[in-house]
Amino acid sequence: MIRLTFDRGSVVSEGGPVPYGKLDARSGNYRAPAFRYRLILEHLEREGVEYSDEVFMRGSGLQLSSNIVLRDYQKEALEAWRDEGHRGVVVLPTGAGKTVVAIKAIESLGEPALIVVPTLVLVEQWRTRLEEEFGVDVGVVRGGAREVRPITVITYDSAVLRSEELGNRFGLLVFDEVHHLPAASYRRIGTLYAAPYRMGLTATLSREDGAHVSLIEYVGRIVYEMEVDELAGVHLADYSVETIQVPLTPEEQMEYDNGFSIYRGYLQSRGIRIRSARDYQRFVMRSGRDPEARRALLARNRAMDLAMNSSSKVEYLKRILLSYPDEKALVFTRHNKLVYRISKEILIPAITHQTPGREREETLERFKSGVYLRIVTSQVLDEGVDVPDASLAVVLSGTGSSRQFIQRLGRVLRKGEGKQAKLVELVSKGTAETRVSRRRSSR
Amino acid sequence: MILPSEDIRVRRRRGVIRPVYASEDEVSLAKTLVSVFGEHVGETRGDLKEALSGCEMLGFDYRLVRGLSSVLEDRCVFGSRGVLDPSRVRRAVFEEAGRRIVASEDDRKGILGAASFRLGSSVYDLERSLYADLQDEQELQEFEQVEPMDLLKGYNFSLLVALLAHARHIELTYDGDSPELRDLCSRIGECKHSNVRGSSMLSIKLPARLSGYRASHLQDLLTVVLGMKSWSLKAEVVYPPRSKKPHTLEVRSQKGIMIKPLQPRTEPLVEASVRQAPRVRVRSKIIDLERTADRLGLTEAEVRGMVKGLSYVDLGGMLVAEGKLQEVEKALSGLSDMRFGEVRRVLRGVGVKEPVPLLEALGYVVEWNRDRDESLVYRI
Numbered sequence: 001m002i003r004l005t006f007d008r009g010s011v012v013s014e015g016g017p018v019p020y021g022k023l024d025a026r027s028g029n030y031r032a033p034a035f036r037y038r039l040i041l042e043h044l045e046r047e048g049v050e051y052s053d054e055v056f057m058r059g060s061g062l063q064l065s066s067n068i069v070l071r072d073y074q075k076e077a078l079e080a081w082r083d084e085g086h087r088g089v090v091v092l093p094t095g096a097g098k099t100v101v102a103i104k105a106i107e108s109l110g111e112p113a114l115i116v117v118p119t120l121v122l123v124e125q126w127r128t129r130l131e132e133e134f135g136v137d138v139g140v141v142r143g144g145a146r147e148v149r150p151i152t153v154i155t156y157d158s159a160v161l162r163s164e165e166l167g168n169r170f171g172l173l174v175f176d177e178v179h180h181l182p183a184a185s186y187r188r189i190g191t192l193y194a195a196p197y198r199m200g201l202t203a204t205l206s207r208e209d210g211a212h213v214s215l216i217e218y219v220g221r222i223v224y225e226m227e228v229d230e231l232a233g234v235h236l237a238d239y240s241v242e243t244i245q246v247p248l249t250p251e252e253q254m255e256y257d258n259g260f261s262i263y264r265g266y267l268q269s270r271g272i273r274i275r276s277a278r279d280y281q282r283f284v285m286r287s288g289r290d291p292e293a294r295r296a297l298l299a300r301n302r303a304m305d306l307a308m309n310s311s312s313k314v315e316y317l318k319r320i321l322l323s324y325p326d327e328k329a330l331v332f333t334r335h336n337k338l339v340y341r342i343s344k345e346i347l348i349p350a351i352t353h354q355t356p357g358r359e360r361e362e363t364l365e366r367f368k369s370g371v372y373l374r375i376v377t378s379q380v381l382d383e384g385v386d387v388p389d390a391s392l393a394v395v396l397s398g399t400g401s402s403r404q405f406i407q408r409l410g411r412v413l414r415k416g417e418g419k420q421a422k423l424v425e426l427v428s429k430g431t432a433e434t435r436v437s438r439r440r441s442s443r
Numbered sequence: 444m445i446l447p448s449e450d451i452r453v454r455r456r457r458g459v460i461r462p463v464y465a466s467e468d469e470v471s472l473a474k475t476l477v478s479v480f481g482e483h484v485g486e487t488r489g490d491l492k493e494a495l496s497g498c499e500m501l502g503f504d505y506r507l508v509r510g511l512s513s514v515l516e517d518r519c520v521f522g523s524r525g526v527l528d529p530s531r532v533r534r535a536v537f538e539e540a541g542r543r544i545v546a547s548e549d550d551r552k553g554i555l556g557a558a559s560f561r562l563g564s565s566v567y568d569l570e571r572s573l574y575a576d577l578q579d580e581q582e583l584q585e586f587e588q589v590e591p592m593d594l595l596k597g598y599n600f601s602l603l604v605a606l607l608a609h610a611r612h613i614e615l616t617y618d619g620d621s622p623e624l625r626d627l628c629s630r631i632g633e634c635k636h637s638n639v640r641g642s643s644m645l646s647i648k649l650p651a652r653l654s655g656y657r658a659s660h661l662q663d664l665l666t667v668v669l670g671m672k673s674w675s676l677k678a679e680v681v682y683p684p685r686s687k688k689p690h691t692l693e694v695r696s697q698k699g700i701m702i703k704p705l706q707p708r709t710e711p712l713v714e715a716s717v718r719q720a721p722r723v724r725v726r727s728k729i730i731d732l733e734r735t736a737d738r739l740g741l742t743e744a745e746v747r748g749m750v751k752g753l754s755y756v757d758l759g760g761m762l763v764a765e766g767k768l769q770e771v772e773k774a775l776s777g778l779s780d781m782r783f784g785e786v787r788r789v790l791r792g793v794g795v796k797e798p799v800p801l802l803e804a805l806g807y808v809v810e811w812n813r814d815r816d817e818s819l820v821y822r823i
Contacts, residue, residue: 010716014814015645026811027812027815163613287505288505289500291503291504291505292502293505294499294500294505295499295500295501295502298496298499298500299500318544318545318546320493321544321546322544322546323541325544326542337489340574343574344570344573345545345551345572346545346551347536347539347540347543347555348534348537348540348552349537349544349552354577357534358583362534367529370542371538371541372537372541373542424762
């Protein structure tokens with residue numbers, strides 16, 4: 001008879017081989033990554049092998065009930081996840097209610113559940129929400145706090161660190177913002193936990209590095225996906241996206257052209273062609289040993305910096321704000337430098353990673369209550385923070401990531417009476433930034 | 444001053460590591476950087492950083508530019524520009540701005556004027572204080588000038604110290620004897636001294652991780668050595684830190700050597716004589732000397748020196764407080780089942796986190812079985 005146990009991120013089989021198991025020469029047992037637990041069980045059942053399963057520290061099942069009533073598309077998402085054997089990724093836009101789908105999943109499954117989230121702010125948000133819905137104490141594991149309960153919220157970092165101890169205590173894993181899971185440092189969570197049931201939540205799954213493909217193995221395939229357009233006007237606010245091409249100032253244009261001519265000149269002189277991200281990486285590596293390459297790289301970076309942080313954009317921003325004087329607005333940039341410039345010039349409160357936590361909460365609270373009508377921020381509010389509702393988003397600069405674009409759009413999409421949300425994107429005309437903009441809004 | 448690890452420039456070949464020193468050819472860069480720092484007195488750190496990043500385009504190795512800048516930064520005093528509490532200022536300004544839109548300079552002045560009235564300050568102070576808590580907003584208040592050639596020599600000194608900070612072992616040979624050097628060596632690591640026919644040799648074994656205070660003594664050591672007439676230094680260096688095998692670094696006295704410490708700032712922050720070893724108290728009742736030394740960046744001898752307050756029994760690299768040892772032995776003697784799973788459970792019950800090293804130190808052997816918990820534990 002085979003005896004299955006859990007040991008430090010592995011399922012250990014004593015008494016015979018199991019699929020994905022490797023022989024541990026020292027002990028004579030077979031060890032398989034914990035996430036294969038479910039497949040191992042299925043295999044043993046199918047083959048009629050006698051076994052004793054001691055992998056999980058089983059407690060009594062959870063009796064939970066909430067008053068949540070799901071919308072039609074949320075029901076469909078939950079059913080699709082159930083049909084897939086309680087595994088898979090649900091892709092819904094920001095504001096469409098991903099959290100409630102997960103709460104219903106926890107309720108209906110009745111298994112101890114670990115909710116893995118990327119930020120401390122989300123830990124608190126999830127805990128509050130789960131306690132409100134279920135009326136039970138919810139555990140929290142993060143740096144400095146370690147309180148494990150049948151329903152526990154944990155950060156991605158702590159989930160990696162605590163995998164040995166928690167890997168066999170939860171039947172269900174819920175990954176909020178699951179697009180983080182494929183990151184090299186977090187991928188181990190996918191493998192070290194034995195939980196047979198898994199749900200991933202995200203607004204935009206794709207990663208620029210293509211690593212999201214690995215999610216299929218750890219969480220399951222996409223079981224339900226709905227895009228912003230399908231919900232706009234019904235469950236989300238109606239919205240419009242406008243891209244405005246803003247010319248650089250003559251001085252900026254001259255400097256931009258000069259920077260790019262140094263960059264192009266170098267590439268031509270060395271016969272280098274940049275056709276992919278990999279080519280560009282090679283060029284950056286070259287700049288570590290070749291001062292000319294370094295000069296070209298810095299010239300390019302300066303030119304891009306000018307395009308992204310152009311003075312003209314600040315002037316256009318003033319015009320936009322004047323056109324929508326009563327709208328609650330979020331202004332997004334790529335770099336903190338521009339955030340603080342705008343904050344000082346237009347006297348708008350700023351939120352960046354340097355903003356003290358208390359001040360950030362206070363600023364968001366005042367934005368919510370209407371004391372402040374605008375906030376300027378870089379990338380910290382893109383995700384993982386519950387940002388009060390706004391109706392106007394102005395994107396002054398960003399990455400080429402469609403995920404970032406969709407998340408920023410999501411910040412203004414919460415449904416409101418007669419609300420018409422707007423996203424205005426300012427792009428420096430005739431610069432490489434136009435390509436960045438096309439890339440991010442191509443989806 | 445010790446260069447940041449990422450700015451170290453070296454060439455490694457066939458087991459030998461050589462620092463890439465700055466040479467006289469780079470004096471123009473040194474001049475430029477000195478003038479950039481000088482011109483930025485009264486400006487913000489952010490502006491200085493931007494100007495320095497522009498210097499990386501001058502065609503020199505960017506790590507040299509950054510290294511020289513680090514050396515110069517050590518001669519700077521930065522301070523806050525604000526006179527008011529920045530978070531209070533922000534609250535006042537943004538509340539005043541409220542729902543209004545700043546479309547012109549007049550709008551802006553109006554809001555700042557109203558906020559400064561509320562806070563009882565001037566608009567000038569208000570503006571300077573608004574984000575004075577950001578590092579980039581700090582003001583370069585003083586910069587102590589330096590000759591470009593001295594800067595290059597000072598850079599080379601900092602580069603050599605930075606590299607030696609990655610050494611596992613240093614051998615220093617010099618004419619005569621120097622109690623000062625011997626004293627400095629003993630502060631850096633485990634030091635052995637020998638004197639043969641008027642020539643001294645100091646052999647220093649350094650911990651895997653060099654603490655700040657120890658690195659400062661290394662700096663002092665090199666300063667003394669460079670002032671001597673005839674010397675040679677050989678070190679086993681592990682750089683970059685992830686590299687698997689050490690490389691040999693050799694430096695010796697020679698005429699016109701371009702390595703010299705920069706004169707310290709007029710008012711050194713810490714006098715070398717009052718520099719203290721880190722005050723760490725090792726409190727655990729079971730101390731694995733090697734692991735603790737590695738964790739704290741100290742030698743085993745230093746860890747022994749820090750163990751205070753309790754009477755310990757030395758079990759050969761494992762120090763166990765007398766009371767704890769009795770407790771452990773009593774727990775083990777009461778065991779009828781000497782299988783590892785049971786032994787571990789009992790030892791954990793008396794506060795032993797890692798049973799195997801302690802068992803080995805007590806003279807037990809674990810005969811590992813396929814099932815770890817079933818392994819037999821017996822005393823030799």
